[in-house]
Amino acid sequence: MSNANTSPPAGPGPAGGFFSSNPLLALILQRILLGFVLLLAISALLFMGIEFLPGDFAQSYLGQSATPEAVANIRKELGLNAPVHERYLSWLGGVLQGDFGTSWANKASVSEQIGKRLGNTLFLAFWAAVVSVPLAIGLGMIAVHYRNRFIDRLINVVSLGAISLPEFFTGYLLILFFAVNWGVAVFPSTVFADMAFTDRLAAIVLPCATLVLVVLAHMMRMTRAAILNIMSSAYIETAELKGLDAFRIIAKHAAPNAIAPIINVVALNLAYLVVGVVVVEVIFVYPGMGQYLVDAVTIRDMPVVQACGLVFAAVYIILNMIADVLGILANPRLRHPK
C-alpha cells in the first residue's frame, strides 16, 4: 500500500504545470485515486469471484431435494438469469446510490440493516481506539525510556503473550471474571436504538476491553521499534550530550520524527480493529456488522455477504489510505517543493 511513497515526486519539468509545482498534492491525489481504483477492483472481485465459484445458489437455497422447476423459479425470482456483467453493473449502480439490494433470507432491505449496524460497529471500534491509541503510544515511550531494563523486558514479554491470545480467549476470560464472578460488567452486550448514551457505554465495556487488549500489544511494539530506530540517530546523541533530560528528548526530538511510522501502525491497527470486531461481536452478541456478516455466511445469504464484505473492505482501504496520506503530510521533505 506504500506505492505512493516510493514513486518519485514530479519534478519541476519544463511544462511547469499545477502538479509539478505541488508535488505533495500530486502524491496525495495519486494515493486517493489508487484507493478508489482498488475499491472498484475489489467490488468486481467480490461480485465476479462469487459468480465463478462452483455451486448454484438456487440449489443450495432450496436444499438437496429441490425439483428442477423449483430451482428454475428461484433463479428467475432472484434475478440470476441475466448475464454476469449486467448484474454487476446494476448492483454497482445500486451500491453507489446506497442500495445494497434485498436479503434473500427475509426479503428485508440490506441497506437499512447496514445503516443500523455500521453505526454500532463504528461506535465500538471508536471507543476501543480512543482507549488503545494513547495507551499504546505511552507504553511504547515508557519501554523506550527503560530499554533493555526490567520494565522494558516485562512489557516485551507480556505483549508477546498478548499478541498470541485469540479474541475469544480474552473475551470469555473477561466475561467469566467481570460479568459472571464479580458481576461488575454487562453480558451480553445488547444495544438497541433508543438506549441512553451511558447505558450504551456500559454495555460495550467488555467488548471494548477485549479489542483494546487485542490491538494494544501490537501497536505498542511497533511504536517502540519506531522510536528506538530514531533514538539511534546522531541528533538524539547531540541532545543527550547537551544534557537534556530523557523524557524531553523522547517527547521533543524523537517523537516528531517517529510520527509517520506511528501513524502507519495506528491506522493499520484501527483497520484491524474494524475487522477484528467480527469475532468480538459474535462473542458478546453485539448487534453490529460482524454479527450480520457471520449470520449471512452461515445461511449463504449472498446479497448480505457481498454488501458486508464491500463495506468492511471499504473501511479497511479508506483507513489505509488516510494513513498513507497522513504519512506523506508528516514527511517534511515532501512538504517543500525544490
Next chain:
Amino acid sequence: MQMIKAMPWSARIGLLGVFIFLFSAVFADVLAPYGEREIVGDVWEPSSAKYLMGTDNLGRDLLSRMMYGAQTTIFISAAASVLSFSLGIFLSFLAAVMRGWTDQVLSRLNDLMMAIPTLIFALVVLAALPQELWILVLVMALIDSTRVFRLGRAVAVDIVVMDYVEAARLRGEGRMWIIFREILPNALSPLLAEFGLRFAFAVLFLSSLSFLGLGIQPPEADWGGMVKDNKDGIIFGVPAALIPGGAIAALAISVNLIVDWLLNRTSSLKGGRGDV
C-alpha cells in the same frame, strides 16, 4: 543437543511447549483416556480424577477431545501453512527472476488480494463454496500466501542481483535451477522464521473460523469449535471454553518464542538488522 544448549530460556520454553502439543497430537489415539465422540459423563462436570479437565457441553471427556482437537488443529494449520509457503515462495521467486510484466501482474494481483482483510475475504469465499475440508485448507493457504509472497519477493529481489546468480545465468542454467538451487537456499533462514509466524497465524485463523461455525464441522474435535461448543457454560461459571482457548494461546506463544529466537539469530548473523 548443542543447539538447545545455546538457546535462551524463552526459546527452550517455546520448544518444550511445541513438543508437548505435537506429542499429544500424534499419540492422541493411544494417550486419550476416552474416545473423541464418546459421551462418558454428565454435562460440564468439574475436573476430577476420572475426568482431568472435566466434561464438555454434551458430557464428553474434555481432555480426550483436547488431544484429538490438537490433531485436527495442528494438522490442518500445518497443511495450510506448507501449501501457502510453497505457493507464495514459488510465485514470489518467479516474479523476482522474471521481472517485467510477470512481476507486475503478480505483484499488483497480490496487492489487490492484500487490500481485503483476511477474515472478511475468507468469510465471503467460504460462503460461496461447499463446506469441505480440502476447500478450507485451500482457502486458508491462498489467503496466507499473499503475505508469504510479499516477503519472498523482497528477499529474492536482493538475492537475484548477487554475482553467483549472474554466474549461474551466464552458465546457462534455467529459471527453475536459479529459483531452487540459487535463491531458495540463500533465502531459507529469514523464510524459516516467517514459516513459524504463518503457522501460529494459521492456528489462530482456523480457530477463529471454527469458532464462527465456518471452519471444521462438528462432531470432529478442534480447538476453535470446542470454544464454540462450550461458550454457553461461561454464563454459569463453567470455564470449559477457556481450556481450548488457552491451548490455542499457549501453542501460538510457544511458536512465537521460537520465532523470536530464530529472528534474533539470523539478524545477529547479518550484523543486527532485526528489531524493526
